Structures are given as C-alpha cells and as structure tokens.
Amino acid sequence: MITLREPCEGLLEAKGSRFLASVVPITQFDAHLAASRAAHPKANHHVIAWRRLNEHGQVQEVAKDDGEPSGTAGQPMLRVLRGQGWIEVGALVVRYFGGIKLGTGGLARAYAGAMSEALKHATPIPWVEQAEALLRAPFDTSAILEREVNGADGVRILERHFDSAGVRLRVSGPSAHIEALRERYG
Numbered sequence: 001m002i003t004l005r006e007p008c009e010g011l012l013e014a015k016g017s018r019f020l021a022s023v024v025p026i027t028q029f030d031a032h033l034a035a036s037r038a039a040h041p042k043a044n045h046h047v048i049a050w051r052r053l054n055e056h057g058q059v060q061e062v063a064k065d066d067g068e069p070s071g072t073a074g075q076p077m078l079r080v081l082r083g084q085g086w087i088e089v090g091a092l093v094v095r096y097f098g099g100i101k102l103g104t105g106g107l108a109r110a111y112a113g114a115m116s117e118a119l120k121h122a123t124p125i126p127w128v129e130q131a132e133a134l135l136r137a138p139f140d141t142s143a144i145l146e147r148e149v150n151g152a153d154g155v156r157i158l159e160r161h162f163d164s165a166g167v168r169l170r171v172s173g174p175s176a177h178i179e180a181l182r183e184r185y186g
Helices: 026-039 074-084 101-122 139-151 175-185
Strands: 003-004 009-014 018-027 045-054 059-064 087-094 125-126 132-137 156-163 168-174
Touching: 003 018, 003 026, 009 101, 018 026, 018 045, 018 101, 026 087, 045 074, 059 074, 074 087, 074 101, 087 101, 087 156, 139 168, 139 175, 168 175
Parallel strands: none
Antiparallel strands: 003 125, 009 018, 018 087, 045 059, 045 087, 132 168, 156 168
8 A cells, every 4th residue: 555745736627627636645635625625616526535544444435526426526536546555645626617518437537537647746655554652761761762762763752741750752653663662661
C-alpha cells in the first residue's frame, strides 16, 4: 500500500466540462473539501472518495456522487485509488459543466481520468502503520528516553509533561518503533 506526503492535483477536460482533481492525505481532507467548496462556489459538483484504515486495521472506503447519476463519479474515483493501492488519502473532483452531457459512461471515464491525472503528479511513499504511546521515565533517565525517541525514524513527541515522578511523553510514529519504546518505557 502507498500513501501521500503532500497533496497533488490534475485537470481533465471533456466536451467543455472541466474536472479539477486533487488528492490529499486523509488528515487534511475535511479542511481541503471545505476550502474547495469556498473556492469553487459555482462548480456543479464536488465529488469525493477516500480510503483509510480504522482503529481495527480494516479498510474503510467512501464514495459520494454529489448529484451526478449514481455510481458514475465517486465509485470510478474510488476504483482508481483502490486499484493503485492508495490508503489514508482523500480525493476530490470539482466539476464545472460545459453544456454537453457526457452520458453515464462518459462521466465514469472523466472522473476516473481526472483522478489518474492528479495521481500522475503524486509522490507516493510506502504506507507504514502508525501508533501512539505514553512513555514514562524518572528524571535520571529522561535524557536517555528523549535521545531514543529522537533517534527513532519517524517518531515524534506530541506532548511532554513533567511531574514529581519524572517525565511523561506522548509519542506517535511507526508501530514497530512505538512498540519497542513502549516495552522499555511504557
């Protein structure tokens, strides 16, 4: 499976209609959709599709046609994401109607094509399962804990709290690194 580090965009034109496609990391998707609706208030459709993993490691998928005929917009976009192995991403295609109807097949090809155009500009990275943990260390070993956290690739400190027992760090990062730290400091 692959995911994105940064958003990507693409454009497809079909019989006068413009399809503006974008794909973003799932954590940015809600804000991206709201910003797009504000930036394109006269667009006819804001079609979405996304894929992510839930807390049980199961893939969740959503596709919404936003007024296009059922199954002609969101599902073709979702099939592109699924077919290329994208996960933890949200996709949006904004359509401006060009005056000529495309038919159901034409719509499906246009939405899938717009997604493919956007993904041509993507920089895929391997998806790695992420986790969070609360780590603890007394003051005399807190510097060692911080060094280990900072030396673990992709692990970052979300919160740091000091109390009479020492330091507590809430960290996130690749599951393998988090589990190793949790065994020593959990």
